[in-house]
Amino acid sequence: MQLDERKYLILQAIIDDYIMTAMPVGSRTISRKSGVGFSPATIRNEMSDLEELGYLAQPHTSAGRVPSYKAYRLYVDHLMKTVKLTNDEREQMHEHLVSRSKQVENVIRSAASVLSDATKYTSVIVAPKLGTLRIRHVQLVPVAERTALMIIVTSAGIVKDAVIRVPEGLDADDLYSISRILTQRLADQPLEGVRQAFSEMLRDAEQNRKLLGEALQVLEKRLEAGGDASDVIVGGSANLLEYPEYSDVNKARNFLSVLESKDTLRRLLGREGSMEISIRIGPENQMPELNDCSIVTASYRVGDHSTGTLGIIGPTRMNYNRVISVLDFMGRALSDVLSEYK
Amino acid sequence: MQLDERKYLILQAIIDDYIMTAMPVGSRTISRKSGVGFSPATIRNEMSDLEELGYLAQPHTSAGRVPSYKAYRLYVDHLMKTVKLTNDEREQMHEHLVSRSKQVENVIRSAASVLSDATKYTSVIVAPKLGTLRIRHVQLVPVAERTALMIIVTSAGIVKDAVIRVPEGLDADDLYSISRILTQRLADQPLEGVRQAFSEMLRDAEQNRKLLGEALQVLEKRLEAGGDASDVIVGGSANLLEYPEYSDVNKARNFLSVLESKDTLRRLLGREGSMEISIRIGPENQMPELNDCSIVTASYRVGDHSTGTLGIIGPTRMNYNRVISVLDFMGRALSDVLSEYK
DNA sequence: GTTAGCACTCAACACCATCGAGTGCTAACG
DNA sequence: CGTTAGCACTCGATGGTGTTGAGTGCTAAC
Numbered sequence: 001m002q003l004d005e006r007k008y009l010i011l012q013a014i015i016d017d018y019i020m021t022a023m024p025v026g027s028r029t030i031s032r033k034s035g036v037g038f039s040p041a042t043i044r045n046e047m048s049d050l051e052e053l054g055y056l057a058q059p060h061t062s063a064g065r066v067p068s069y070k071a072y073r074l075y076v077d078h079l080m081k082t083v084k085l086t087n088d089e090r091e092q093m094h095e096h097l098v099s100r101s102k103q104v105e106n107v108i109r110s111a112a113s114v115l116s117d118a119t120k121y122t123s124v125i126v127a128p129k130l131g132t133l134r135i136r137h138v139q140l141v142p143v144a145e146r147t148a149l150m151i152i153v154t155s156a157g158i159v160k161d162a163v164i165r166v167p168e169g170l171d172a173d174d175l176y177s178i179s180r181i182l183t184q185r186l187a188d189q190p191l192e193g194v195r196q197a198f199s200e201m202l203r204d205a206e207q208n209r210k211l212l213g214e215a216l217q218v219l220e221k222r223l224e225a226g227g228d229a230s231d232v233i234v235g236g237s238a239n240l241l242e243y244p245e246y247s248d249v250n251k252a253r254n255f256l257s258v259l260e261s262k263d264t265l266r267r268l269l270g271r272e273g274s275m276e277i278s279i280r281i282g283p284e285n286q287m288p289e290l291n292d293c294s295i296v297t298a299s300y301r302v303g304d305h306s307t308g309t310l311g312i313i314g315p316t317r318m319n320y321n322r323v324i325s326v327l328d329f330m331g332r333a334l335s336d337v338l339s340e341y342k
Numbered sequence: 343m344q345l346d347e348r349k350y351l352i353l354q355a356i357i358d359d360y361i362m363t364a365m366p367v368g369s370r371t372i373s374r375k376s377g378v379g380f381s382p383a384t385i386r387n388e389m390s391d392l393e394e395l396g397y398l399a400q401p402h403t404s405a406g407r408v409p410s411y412k413a414y415r416l417y418v419d420h421l422m423k424t425v426k427l428t429n430d431e432r433e434q435m436h437e438h439l440v441s442r443s444k445q446v447e448n449v450i451r452s453a454a455s456v457l458s459d460a461t462k463y464t465s466v467i468v469a470p471k472l473g474t475l476r477i478r479h480v481q482l483v484p485v486a487e488r489t490a491l492m493i494i495v496t497s498a499g500i501v502k503d504a505v506i507r508v509p510e511g512l513d514a515d516d517l518y519s520i521s522r523i524l525t526q527r528l529a530d531q532p533l534e535g536v537r538q539a540f541s542e543m544l545r546d547a548e549q550n551r552k553l554l555g556e557a558l559q560v561l562e563k564r565l566e567a568g569g570d571a572s573d574v575i576v577g578g579s580a581n582l583l584e585y586p587e588y589s590d591v592n593k594a595r596n597f598l599s600v601l602e603s604k605d606t607l608r609r610l611l612g613r614e615g616s617m618e619i620s621i622r623i624g625p626e627n628q629m630p631e632l633n634d635c636s637i638v639t640a641s642y643r644v645g646d647h648s649t650g651t652l653g654i655i656g657p658t659r660m661n662y663n664r665v666i667s668v669l670d671f672m673g674r675a676l677s678d679v680l681s682e683y684k
Numbered sequence: 685g686t687t688a689g690c691a692c693t694c695a696a697c698a699c700c701a702t703c704g705a706g707t708g709c710t711a712a713c714g
Numbered sequence: 715c716g717t718t719a720g721c722a723c724t725c726g727a728t729g730g731t732g733t734t735g736a737g738t739g740c741t742a743a744c
Contacts, residue, residue, distance in 0.1 A: 026706050039718050044707065062706050062725045137483050137514075141495050144478075153483050153491060172479075172525070176518055183514070237579070238598035241591050249589045256580035368737050381687050386738065404694045404737050 003053070009036060010046050011055055012079040015067045019317045022244050024064030069282040069316065072294070076279050076320050085325050093118060093326075094333055104128075104338065108233050111310065111334050116236020118326045121314035122259065126269050127231040128307035128338070134190050138182040140166070140175040148175055155303050232262040232269075245292060245315045254289050259313075269297055269309040277324055282316045292316055296323050298331035302338045310334065345395070351378060352388050353397055354421045357409045361659045364586050366406030411624040411658065414636070418621050418662050427667050435460060435668075436675055446470075446498055446680060450575050453652065453676050458578020460668045463656035464601065468611050469573040470498050470649035470680070476532050480524040482508070482517040490517055498644040498680055574604040574611075587634060587657045596631050601655075611639055611651040619666055624658045634658055638665050640673035644680045652676065 003011075013033050017025045027040040027047060036043070047065055050056045055074065056065040067075070085093075096114045097107065108125050115123035133154040141149045148166045166175070237259050246252040258264055268285065281294045296318070297311035310331060312323045345353075355375050359367045369382040369389060378385070389407055392398045397416065398407040409417070438456045439449065450467050457465035475496040482490045490508045508517070579601050588594040600606055610627065623636045638660070639653035652672060654665045 024706090028706080040706090041708095041718050041720095042716085045717090048708080058707085060725065061708095062704095062723085064706065136485060139481060139483050139493075141479050141481050141493065143495055149495060151481075151483065151493060153485055172522070180514070236602070238595055238602055241595040241598065247591045249583050249591070249594070252591070252594070253580055253583040256583065260578070260580055366737090370737080382737090383687050383689095383739095384685085387686090390739080400738085402694060403739095404692085404735095406737065 006038075007046055007050060008079060010043060011050055011067075011071060012075065014047075014056065014065060015071060015075050015079070015317075018067055019319055022315075022317060024059055024066050026064035029064070067317070069284070072281045072316055072320075073284075076281070076324075080321055080324075083321050083325060085329055089118070090329060093330065097330075097333055098337060105233075107334070107337055108308075109235075111330060112233045112235030115310065115312065115326065115330055116239055118330075119312055119314075119319075119323050120236075120239050120242060121312045121318060121323065122237050122240050123235040123310070123312055124259075124265050124269055125233050125235075125310045126266055126308050127233070128302050129270075133302065133305075133307065134188050135183075135186045136188075138186055139179045140164075140182075142170075142172050142175055232265045234259050234265070240314070243315050245317075251292070255293070255313075258287075258289055268295060269311050277327060279320065279324075294318050294320075296320065296327060298327040300331045300334040300338065302335070308334075348380075349388055349392060350421060352385060353392055353409075353413060354417065356389075356398065356407060357413060357417045357421070357659075360409055361661055364657075364659060366401055366408050368406035371406070409659070411626070414623045414658055414662075415626075418623070418666075422663055425663050425667060427671055431460070432671060435672065439672075439675055440679060447575075449676070449679055450650075451577075453672060454575045454577030456577075457652065457654065457668065457672055458581055460672075461654055461656075461661075461665050462578075462581050462584060463654045463660060463665065464579050464582050465577040465652070465654055466601075466607050466611055467575050467577075467652045468608055468650050469575070470644050471612075475644065475649070476530050477525075477528045478530075480528055481521045482506075482524075484512075484514050484517055498649075574607045576601050576607070582656070585657050587659075593634070597635070597655075600629075600631055610637060611653050619669060621662065621666075636660050636662075638662065638669060640669040642673045642676040642680065644677070650676075 010030060013030045013036055014025045017029060017033075027043040030036055030043050031038060031040045047056060051058065051065065055068055055071040057068050058065055093114050097110055104127070108127055112123045112125045115125070135152060136155055137151075137153040139151045139153070141151060143149050143163065146165055146168055148164055148170075149161055150164050151161045170178075237256065240246050240255055241252060246255060264287075268287070268290075276298075278297045279294065280296075282291055285291075285293065285295055290313075292315060293313055294316045295311055295313050297309050299307075299309050301307060310327060312318070312327060314323070352372060355372050355378055356367050359371060359375070369385040372378055372385050373380060373382045389398060392413075393400065393407065397410055397413040399410050400407055435456050439452055446469070450469055454465045454467045457467070475498055477494060478497055479493075479495040481493045481495070483493060485491050485505065488507055488510055490506055490512075491503055492506050493503045512520075579598065582588050582597055583594060588597060606629075610629070610632075618640075620639045621636065622638075624633055627633075627635065627637055632655075634657060635655055636658045637653055637655050639651050641649075641651050643649060652669060654660070654669060656665070
């Protein structure tokens with residue numbers, strides 16, 4: 001059996017309704033809707049077909065139908081009519097985003113709360129991937145006897161810092177000289193390439209071998225760890241309780257636990273890196289805990305590289321339309337704000 | 343009417359039981375308990391007295407009694423027998439705490455998750471108050487044309503950074519010289535006194551007035567804002583859903599919203615600064631949303647100053663005993679770890 | 685002063701009838 | 715031949731009813 005025009009129309013109406021109400025949709029409801037000129041009986045026949053095709057499911061015999069994952073997939077791929085954000089909304093969001101300090105972490109934090117406010121779902125943002133950023137400046141700052149803070153300023157203005165041990169007897173001026181050398185050598189290198197650069201330096205400057213060795217180690221650890229917990233920011237986790245699908249405390253707890261595990265989130269969001277919007281519906285997430293959730297992500301850039309991800313997590317019956325518009329806009333806005341230093 | 347020995351005993355037994363079960367406790371239950379050698383009837387009489395005195399309440403006529411806030415207050419003040427943590431637990435917690443990077447934010451993050459793991463409640467930690475920290479080093483790092491990052495290393499090793507605009511034509515070396523001057527002047531000053539120091543410098547060095555003016559402004563803003571969102575760290579928010587008092591979704595949402603508002607949390611925790619443990623039960627929190635919650639806080643020090651707060655938020659019937667032991671231990675452990683730089 | 689006994693209260697639970705939204709099928713209609 | 719009205723059927727939701735049991739308060743006896 002093929003899907004004809006009318007089946008599309010009806011399926012769309014069902015999904016639209018279900019997204020709003022979270023209640024199984026009956027034939028009468030659809031029939032009454034504007035744009036559909038058929039009697040409940042006709043609709044019932046079509047619904048029966050759609051069920052057979054795997055797009056709809058019945059919770060029980062005498063209930064309406066609910067969309068299946070397959071239906072959502074079809075919906076986001078073909079049926080959805082994109083809505084635009086009003087200029088008002090855009091302005092408001094943009095304003096919130098730029099109003100705070102320019103520090104990257106703060107910008108991202110603001111972005112997360114703007115996202116969750118605008119969508120009423122939970123938002124997650126992953127900070128720029130370190131590997132793709134370029135080093136702008138390296139600075140060693142004395143902290144205590146034989147201890148220094150290594151600060152790395154990148155093209156995104158982000159500061160990565162780490163405490164390292166330094167050989168005895170180096171004062172602030174020594175550290176500055178070393179910083180200068182480090183900066184000269186490493187400036188404009190992507191963090192990824194930093195390793196070779198370091199090894200070259202090790203050959204050159206024998207006397208500072210120990211210091212550089214430690215700095216290298218720390219850097220490497222940073223890189224492979226992929227950043228720490230502060231790099232994944234969650235906004236609006238209270239929103240999830242607004243939706244009836246999480247009024248079951250166990251489901252809600254499940255969801256919350258996922259939100260607390262930053263590693264999992266990073267993994268979930270960090271899969272693809274294109275500018276396009278990625279939508280994963282229910283089981284497509286490959287995580288049993290998130291079988292009833294959808295994740296919509298977009299990515300943002302710092303400078304020329306696509307580096308970070310922003311996303312919305314919500315029930316499968318989320319308002320994809322709205323979420324996509326918001327994410328798309330915010331992705332661009334975030335890229336703009338963060339690329340300002342470039 | 344006065345509370346005699348037996349009334350204390352019974353009240354304690356009731357609270358202990360209620361903390362475990364969250365169910366109204368009846369006279370039989372108490373009577374059966376070891377240590378109480380009276381029949382249910384006797385206990386009933388005593389319970390009736392205790393109710394009249396305001397220590398107990400009855401949800402409805404034919405139910406058992408539940409402790410009132412007044413009872414919890416009495417409990418934590420007088421009745422509670424302190425339990426010690428096992429050495430095993432102490433070691434385990436300490437290990438988790440020091441295992442990660444030494445960066446202050448990471449230490450605090452670890453501490454929050456250790457706290458919530460150990461207590462099964464939600465933990466909140468407020469980073470050291472800036473005002474009491476001493477400046478160790480100030481460094482300006484070029485980020486882009488006319489933009490520099492001002493990094494302030496404090497006695498706790500914390501880095502406060504802020505983007506500031508600088509006059510045109512200053513290169514890295516100029517910034518370094520300025521940093522040196524700043525460091526010389528400001529080193530060992532508490533952040534609180536920084537303002538006067540700055541004004542003095544403004545008089546001295548006319549030519550850098552603009553730069554310093556901006557730096558001063560930024561610093562001031564930082565100080566009065568009391569830090570940004572990253573200074574309040576919440577751990578184990580999923581834990582709250584373990585308790586039947588939050589199986590009502592609305593209550594849970596209430597709670598979650600509070601946890602998301604970092605400002606509120608800072609206010610809630612930041613009230614007192616003594617090393618002692620502070621316990622606020624139900625309405626004592628002065629926040630209607632938290633009428634069913636208790637907040638137990640301890641403070642930790644960096645160096646000599648009492649500066650930050652760590653706390654547990656949970657239902658009023660929380661296991662005060664355990665929570666207090668854990669907080670006390672963690673307060674000390676955190677102080678040790680953070681004061682290492684001193 | 686303590687306790688056994690007893691009548692009373694009331695939430696929780698199971699049971700049952702009713703209601704209504706929704707379906708599938710069939711037959712009639714244009 | 716597609717569409718629709720009509721109708722019997724299903725089944726969750728709702729609300730009323732009776733029962734159960736935990737718990738109380740009171741009184742009288744120990």
